[in-house]
Amino acid sequence: MKKYSSFLLFLLPLASFSQGGSEFYNDSTFITVLVLFAVLVLIGGLLFGVTRNLKRIVREKQIELVEPSYYQRKIQPVVSRWNPIIVSLIVVTGIIIVLGGWGYKYAMDEIGVQQDYSPTQPINFSHKLHAGLGEGELQLDCKYCHSTADKSKSASIPSANTCMNCHKYVQATAKYDGKISPEIQKIYDAIGFDGVKREYIPNYKQQPIKWVRIHNLPDLSYFNHSQHVKVGKLECQTCHGPVQEMDRVYQFASLQMVWCLDCHKQRGIDLGNDYYEAAHRKSLKEGKYHVTVAENGGLECGKCHY
């Protein structure tokens, strides 16, 4: 009894995880552990059964000789020649490789590496149609909708009233036999707009649009769009990929720290900016015309983690 109670002790932290309210450890965690436990009990039972059978065989063997089985004739002589240590090492390594590979994928997902993540959105919005450069595509500037990308840390998903600037009039009726596009209708439903009369419905109970967030940086890292768009003068596509060709947006970059740092090691700071006056003077003295972000302290922990 003593033995088992101390054994169960190790379940306690897990149980408290599951109560912690974190999104990572929900109730299924505890159930998983219970299932695991059940499996172990089952295996124990099986092993017990096997031993019992073997013992019975040994007992019987002492009484009468039996014909050696296929296993005893063919396999046992081979296996008994193997070095048990090497065999177990090989087996264990194999298991580690298989499980490790599988674990790696899980771990990457778990720490938020979601490259190519492309969820279904509540409104089937096409960036290709709106921002694409091809025939019949609208060539909107990214910052028309994501208007705070050069002002704020977040580029911001446009509010519905930004959509309404055009969609008060644009209803894509041509594609839908004269009816209002069902996707545009979703905006109307959210904000309270009568698409037929083309007027806002007074006292309408508005329903926000729940877009699924694709680019998720963990809370422990600080990222600021305006730093990169306005100060660093990066194109949106550098990090977000060819959004203008995406019907459904997917995560282009891995957003891992190494990906950030690789770029910081290559790209230069804008020496024309008056803020960098001292750095500029020093670089001229040294005859350098390219000072990377990294050389300017862009690899330091405290630049992003605080």
Next chain:
Amino acid sequence: MRRKHQYWKGFEELASESSFVEAQKNEFSEGLPLDEAFSGQMSFNSNRRDFLKFFGFSVAAVSLASCNKTPVKYAIPYLVKPENVTPGVPLYYASNLGVYNEGFPIIVKVREGRPIKLEGNDLSDLSGGGLCATGQASILSLYDTNRYKNPQIKSKDVADWNLFDSQITAKLGSIAASGGSIRIITRTNTSLVLKAAISKFIEKYPTAQTVVYDPISYSGMLIANEKSFGRKVIPMYKFDKAEVVVSFGADFLGTWISPVRFSKDYRKLRIPGNEVMSRHIQFESLLSLTGSNADSRVPMRESREGLYLISLYNKLAAKGGAGLIPSATSEELAGGAIARAAEDLWNAKGKSLVVSKSNDTDCQLIVNAINILLGNYGNTIDLDNNLNVSQYSETEFEKFVNDLSEGSVKGVLFVNTNPVYSYHSAKKITDALKKAELVISTANAPDETSGMAGFVAPDAHFLESWDVLEPQAGRFVFSQPTISPVFNTRQAFESLLTWSGNALKPSGDKSGAYEYVKSIAAANVTTNWDQALHDGFYSSGEKPASVPSMNALINDAVAVIESSTKTLPETDLILYQKVGPRDGSWANNPWVHELPDPITKVCYDNYLTISKTEAEKRKLEQGDLVKVSVGGNVIDSLPVLIQPGQARGTIGIALGYGRMVPGAGENDLKNLGKNAFPFVLLMNGTSTYIRTSEIRIEKIGSGYELAQTQSHHSIEGRDIIREATFEEYKKDPFVTNHHKHDLISLWDEYDYSTGHHWGMAIDLNACTGCGACVVSCSIENNVPVVGRDEVRMRREMHWIRIDRYYSFESDKGFLTKEKDIDALTKQNTKAGKPQVHYENVKVVHMPLMCQHCDHAPCETVCPVLATTHSSEGLNQMTYNRCIGTKYCGNNCPYKVRRFNWFRYNDNDQFDYHFNNDLGKMVINPDVTMRTRGVMEKCSFCIQNIQSAKLTAKRENRKLKDGDAKVACARTCPSGAIVFGDLNDPESELSKLYKNERSYHLLEELDTKPKVAYLTKIRNNKSTNTKPHHS
């Protein structure tokens, strides 16, 4: 090994008690209860194989547990984005702080519609940019889950205001029709809007009258000024013009009248580099924050204050040739302190100031006479630009309570007042209230009074309110909402207008309240509404201060004082306010209580303070529990705290505790401390906070552990404080800083030439120790509240702490050496004399946060490089790398690193504000929430540095001095902390680094800290210079 105790934090350190020595050995209080868990029934004798089994199982289980799906996150944009809101960019509004009744201009930082930080409004001289600890903490009251969510009738929620209003108006109408009187009880009311609404209400119900009630009274001063000058006002005291300040118990830097403003003004004459340095003499019984900052602090029995004032008056009158008061007694304090004070005051005639805390009219009359003798009126005291801090009159309120008891008052309306808690006789007022037909309260959270009210019409929080207030004659503060109402509440003035049939209606997209407040402002203050609202205040210009003549004779007052102080009482009980909790209105605010008291360094409780000699006489020890009774009132159990510096024969108990807040969470704030308001006595028409008779103290237990932080993070007796007198400083400004060390460094120097080099300077002369920085830092950096038990285990999380050091002062000068102290103690014991030196202590306050050393000891020992150095001189802490070895904390000589023992957010064990959705709204979104098992520490508010740099880059300009702000420096009422860039030779910081008084802590360790301290200079005569490494 015993150390030389030059400066000490508490008696346990002074006496090297075993508990103290033991505690210092463990850098971090250990306490994972493993032994307990594995003892008894659950004991297990694990061996290596068991360990491997459990380890293997745990690894398998944890890896399976982590195989959940990554949660889907949503991004929900506005439907219609408000024009001025940019997600991720804070907005700042000027508004009013509701902590001070009279009004106080603040700046509110708002992120995506949530106020997250308050600061003083630096445009206005009413605040001068500083904010006190209580003011900082008050933002959390907006997100208090206990607040009333709806109006209530008989404790039941009524979601519909119309239904509520119709019932109230019917009741009010019937009371008015039958001629029953109605009383409106407000706190001191300087709101023009509320005044206008009340007058409308009285128009409608002519039997209504207003009565003012404040928990803390200044009526002694008001009546004295009425008698002396015919003006019932509190004058403006100009500490920035007072070269000699003599204070009788007035804690003007902590709790008295307008501490933030006084701190700002007081500081102006405390910097020795300027031509004049003021001299501050404090006479008091308890050691107050102000007393701890005085140049000379003289312990005094406050019950005898009147006699000392007479004596001071006579000494001054003798010098000025004015008529002496024929007085039988000529009281003098040890060392001729009164005579010396008189000398100093007379030498600074017209540039001096005498203030007194006493709420006794006669004492205040003599204070007025003294200030008249010194010619201070018109110079340091201004009756014309008076402060509207208090309008409370005990006689009027007593009359109201009596009328109520007699049943002649039928309707009572409490506008944000809570007399049931703080009135001296709770029973009398509760019994009386039961006789009223209608009791309405506008409290925005349940309190003792609203619990008695049949109708509760919850007022909006001050951050949800429109208002115009007049805290000082001719100066107005404008309040505007910074968040849409969190609950179904309504401002009190709107309620009053509704009940008087003047309900406000919105016009267009403007609310009725907006239009009404605007019209009041236009009629009374200014028509330039937009500008006034933008600035948050408006001044109609300062009137010239007149020089009044005193028309009252003080002979009567002298006679009263002398007859009432014929015998020396055995004990003085002094009721005082603590910095932070103040009068108890903010009882449900964890930040206020987690802040260690600036003097006692106790969190969470109130207690009985007593001097060491007195405690020995009464056979009491620290942590004993006593039953205190005064007259018929009893506090059943109160812990004892032995306080250095306290006058013999006095005991102190803080007011503002023992709130019975209904519905408070199950945490340390529930039923916190004991209520001492019943001990307040009404005498000669004013409340007295000093009791002298029928005081009984009875020991009922022992071993109560106060959550006292004074001995935590001990600096191990190392020499970190430097101080000198003004005389010595004038002779040689480098007085304490001659000794330099020849140091050879093993480390390379960093190159800071192209960027910034951040640093800080702290002026020990300006720092008053008030603790505002501690609260400000906690809010800015999401520092968790840990609760009383964790503080007892030395696990408080504050990134900045204020160390308070004592040192002895005796007739022979300044005692710093252990052998001197021992000799004096022995000598006194032999002669049978009291140990006077325990009363005469000097105090130094030293704020301490991460010193951001260039050669940081923490950086070199971190095995995972979680703490690193930046190219801007910052010592960075990367939480997600930290594995919690605590080596860095062990290696830090300044003891500024804090370890997260628990995950304080989302944890029922720490049910303060991080644990509910509403309380979480105050979290600063730019700073990570730290989790269990990581180290954290001051970051120099790196989020603000980064944001200031980014703004400069976006605007294509160089960073200006003052762009980057740290939370502690921003809020400091006395401007003691300066933050800036050492690479900018013009920055204020660079100049302070070159100051003669500037030094670094533990320079001999060659850690090269980037926080400079400026030597403490005291303007007194006795020598106290202690050369470095004496």
